[in-house]
Amino acid sequence: MEGLVSPKVSLRTTFYHGPNFSIRRPMNLSKLNRFSVASIRAQQPETKDGAAMVSAVREEANALQMKEWEVDMLQNEVASSQGIRIRRRPPTGPPLHYVGPFEFRIQNEGNTPRNILEKIIWHKDMEVSQLKERRPLHALKKSLENAPPSRDFTGALKEANLRTGLPGLIAEVKKASPSRGILREDFDPVEIAQSYERGGAACLSVLTDEKYFKGSFENLEAIRQAGVKCPLLCKEFVIDAWQIYYARIKGADAILLIAAVLPDLDIRYMVKICKMLGLAALVEVHDEREMDRVLGIEGIELIGINNRNLETFEVDISNTRKLLEGERGQLIRQKDIIVVGESGLFTPDDIAYVQEAGVKAVLVGESIVKQSDPGKGITGLFGKEISLS
Numbered sequence: 133m134e135g136l137v138s139p140k141v142s143l144r145t146t147f148y149h150g151p152n153f154s155i156r157r158p159m160n161l162s163k164l165n166r167f168s169v170a171s172i173r174a175q176q177p178e179t180k181d182g183a184a185m186v187s188a189v190r191e192e193a194n195a196l197q198m199k200e201w202e203v204d205m206l207q208n209e210v211a212s213s214q215g216i217r218i219r220r221r222p223p224t225g226p227p228l229h230y231v232g233p234f235e236f237r238i239q240n241e242g243n244t245p246r247n248i249l250e251k252i253i254w255h256k257d258m259e260v261s262q263l264k265e266r267r268p269l270h271a272l273k274k275s276l277e278n279a280p281p282s283r284d285f286t287g288a289l290k291e292a293n294l295r296t297g298l299p300g301l302i303a304e305v306k307k308a309s310p311s312r313g314i315l316r317e318d319f320d321p322v323e324i325a326q327s328y329e330r331g332g333a334a335c336l337s338v339l340t341d342e343k344y345f346k347g348s349f350e351n352l353e354a355i356r357q358a359g360v361k362c363p364l365l366c367k368e369f370v371i372d373a374w375q376i377y378y379a380r381i382k383g384a385d386a387i388l389l390i391a392a393v394l395p396d397l398d399i400r401y402m403v404k405i406c407k408m409l410g411l412a413a414l415v416e417v418h419d420e421r422e423m424d425r426v427l428g429i430e431g432i433e434l435i436g437i438n439n440r441n442l443e444t445f446e447v448d449i450s451n452t453r454k455l456l457e458g459e460r461g462q463l464i465r466q467k468d469i470i471v472v473g474e475s476g477l478f479t480p481d482d483i484a485y486v487q488e489a490g491v492k493a494v495l496v497g498e499s500i501v502k503q504s505d506p507g508k509g510i511t512g513l514f515g516k517e518i519s520l521s
């Protein structure tokens with residue numbers, strides 16, 4: 133994939149870290165071009181030389197956008213060959229030519245997200261590139277020295293499972309979600325986290341996405357700084373290794389990697405980064421194909437089976453059982469992988485059902501975060517007290 137961008141390209145370039153990011157790709161090019169060309173358009177050239185300059189800049193901007201588009205197309209092709217339907221960026225096609233004083237792009241199938249997950253990822257892509265510009269990786273790496281020590285996320289789940297005979301609980305600190313809207317108006321992340329801890333949660337999951345889940349990295353940091361002992365999962369939509377470093381600095385002990393979004397090479401690479409940083413990686417799958425891909429990757433210790441179809445929002449807990457049947461379940465046991473049942477768990481019967489299917493841990497949000505006392509909600513969820521005290 134190297135060399136896709138012409139050596140003539142002289143605008144700022146960035147070297148992404150990792151397999152999917154090893155492409156030399158102009159940084160924030162579309163934004164840069166849009167602004168530079170637009171501002172030149174706004175000032176109508178008064179001389180012949182001015183007009184020539186405007187035309188040269190426009191041509192260069194178009195050529196750069198074309199290259200960027202080619203790289204994006206290639207990434208999408210690699211992903212779709214692995215059955216990944218989520219495209220990293222809108223494949224809006226090569227730039228349109230300048231037509232009069234305005235540039236416009238017609239809304240079409242290509243530049244409209246196909247589902248909510250794709251919508252989230254497209255937004256995340258812009259968000260992360262802006263964050264990276266403000267705080268590049270080399271600066272983040274320096275801050276690692278001040279990060280709090282990482283704690284054993286997987287160990288805490290195993291311990292809880294052994295202690296209670298029930299799946300270890302990852303209790304989710306979530307204010308809102310695209311499928312359910314606002315879950316809790318009086319949302320105090322630290323209070324909720326402390327209540328979960330008192331109620332017997334083994335670990336916590338903290339949503340950090342702001343736009344779609346009303347979460348934040350400040351919430352994660354505040355929970356960590358408040359002295360909550362449960363190890364913390366940073367529930368993010370990771371598309372770039374930068375986010376893993378950032379999560380570690382903010383106090384995470386584990387991070388979510390979504391197989392529906394990340395090609396195998398990215399998962400391999402990110403799992404290695406997690407190990408290097410002392411983080412657990414919870415790799416999430418939704419169907420058999422994703423499960424088979426993930427089972428083929430070395431070093432996976434935690435797999436989450438999400439019962440929520442992220443295209444339709446339908447929740448079906450039999451998904452967990454389906455993905456753990458037969459040879460897959462056998463392989464998981466051989467590899468000593470801990471499976472986490474995720475989404476749509478509300479009652480002791482639901483917990484018993486996924487435990488019977490083979491999970492050793494569960495990730496639960498809505499059913500407990502909505503309770504006036506979320507910690508007591510845990511007792512209701514399991515049908516018995518699971519706290520240490």
Ligand SMILES: O=C(O)c1ccccc1NCC(=O)[C@H](O)[C@H](O)COP(=O)(O)O
Pocket residue numbers: 248249304306309310311312438440442474475476477495496497498499
């Ligand atoms: O919950 C959503 O609407 C959603 C939409 C798009 C991507 C992810 C989404 N949810 C994340 C989760 O997987 C859940 O927060 C988690 O598994 C807990 O689920 P629940 O117990 O049903 O709140």
